[in-house]
Amino acid sequence: MLQQTPVTRVLPAWEAWLNRWPTPAAMAAATPGDAVLAWGRLGYPRRALRLREAAVAVVERHHGVVPADIQELRALPGVGEYTAAAVASFAHRQRHVVLDTNVRRVLARIIAGEQLPPSSLTNTERARAAALLPADPEAAATWNVAAMELGALVCTASNPRCPSCPVNDRCTWLATGKPADATPRKVQTYAGTDRQVRGRLLAALRDAAPDPVPPAVLDACWDEPAQRTRALQSLLADGLIAALPDAGYALP
Numbered sequence: 001m002l003q004q005t006p007v008t009r010v011l012p013a014w015e016a017w018l019n020r021w022p023t024p025a026a027m028a029a030a031t032p033g034d035a036v037l038a039w040g041r042l043g044y045p046r047r048a049l050r051l052r053e054a055a056v057a058v059v060e061r062h063h064g065v066v067p068a069d070i071q072e073l074r075a076l077p078g079v080g081e082y083t084a085a086a087v088a089s090f091a092h093r094q095r096h097v098v099l100d101t102n103v104r105r106v107l108a109r110i111i112a113g114e115q116l117p118p119s120s121l122t123n124t125e126r127a128r129a130a131a132l133l134p135a136d137p138e139a140a141a142t143w144n145v146a147a148m149e150l151g152a153l154v155c156t157a158s159n160p161r162c163p164s165c166p167v168n169d170r171c172t173w174l175a176t177g178k179p180a181d182a183t184p185r186k187v188q189t190y191a192g193t194d195r196q197v198r199g200r201l202l203a204a205l206r207d208a209a210p211d212p213v214p215p216a217v218l219d220a221c222w223d224e225p226a227q228r229t230r231a232l233q234s235l236l237a238d239g240l241i242a243a244l245p246d247a248g249y250a251l252p
């Protein structure tokens with residue numbers, strides 16, 4: 001839930017989710033539509049489907065217990081390098097490099113003297129973090145949390161609080177006068193994108209659930225027919241909505 005979504009938005013949804021589905025077995029028994037509905041407006045709703053699929057896999061492959069082994073975690077639907085390392089480190093106190101956007105920014109500044117990390121994760125960043133990570137697994141897990149919190153609370157993207165930073169005596173970026181990032185960055189837009197159209201269509205289906213929605217309701221969600229059709233087709237292809245035999249649509 002926290003991938004690309006701020007904690008403040010996630011917290012209420014996370015609490016409601018765990019109250020409703022406190023175990024992988026409970027989640028696995030839900031329908032995909034239940035998961036999409038409970039996901040609400042968190043965004044990137046395919047994550048809801050993957051989370052449910054991961055719960056099904058945990059029940060089928062691991063007797064309902066989330067595995068501790070990083071390779072078994074990686075094999076679960078929707079679980080990539082970051083999530084597997086985070087679960088293995090934070091929950092099971094193993095030694096793994098956990099590189100989220102906050103940690104990557106902190107290390108880019110302290111070690112590389114750059115304002116921001118590269119746009120996608122590099123092997124150099126992995127090696128740099130692995131070299132810094134304490135050898136003791138418990139200390140490594142604490143180090144991961146500390147680096148993440150430093151990035152989230154002190155070394156923020158746009159307003160780092162360097163005077164009160166606990167590592168300001170060893171920060172290359174600060175020592176070299178905080179040179180500005182020279183890499184052209186893509187600015188993520190939302191208004192007018194297919195993502196926005198998908199969000200509108202899915203919101204109409206959530207609002208009507210458990211009832212289906214006739215095509216005319218979806219037509220009213222977005223004026224531009226070609227873009228609306230493209231968004232609808234992609235939601236169908238992703239399994240986030242289902243087409244009914246009588247031409248309506250519903251959550252799966």
Ligand code: SF4
Binds near residue numbers: 162174
């Ligand atoms: S000194 Fe400033 S830029 Fe360097 S790690 Fe601390 S907050 Fe970030």
